[in-house]
Amino acid sequence: MKIQAFATHEHALRVRAQRNEVLSSNIANADTPNYKARDLDFASALKHAQGGPGGALPMKTTSTLHNQGVGFTSTGAELKFRVPTQPTLDGNTVETDVEQAAFAENAVQYRASLTFLNGAISGLRYAIKGGD
Template identity: 35%
Template sequence: MSFEISKTHSLLAQAMDYRAARQDMISSNIANADTPYYKPRDISFQDALIAQKNELYDKEKPKLQMARTNSRDLEPKSESNTVKPTLFFRDGHMARNDGNSVDIDVETTEMSKNSIMFNAIVMANKKDAAIFKSVIDASAKVN
């Protein structure tokens, strides 16, 4: 039997994994700042997390089923979460003479923003766990 603390717990864990992967990607971009013809890479996962959130929180809503009046009618498409994080090359910066387009200022800014978001997710996870801990502590005091 699986025990789920809350719906947001798995979503927060997935968001932390994506943020950690993005931090690694940005670090790789900085490490390759002097590599000829290197293009900076990035990862976009907001759409994947939004789709995951919608799937988690919209399950309780009743879905209207399509009526089939004839056996030859087409089957309705099943909804599935096929949105995945996408890897892309961050473009739009002037390439240097060696073809490298890594901008250290952009990379350090993105790393700082990603680090702040990672820390915010960690704090949200701690708050989520603290709520359940307080409930357990309060129920232990009840005779």
């Protein structure tokens, strides 16, 4: 059973998890020649995941093995290439310190979303139990 009151939090957690995967991939490929660092914009990805204005609904698939399309995540958000501040000779655009900072920030925001959701659920439990 899906509760609409928590739908936004569900989408936010899904997008944050997807962004963690993208940032992890960037860090893992820091030494891969010609690898291009990618990222997704959380606000536009969340809007897209909710099917809001400016965001189309994700593609309908009948199998988890279906490809979402080149440059798109499982949440339907478009992956964008990160522009490096200092390009390397081997064509790799991953800047490890930038990626690690983005990963840490995203992890903190993921945890904050979980804490907020837990607080909302605790409030509902409190109300249902009648203040006990």
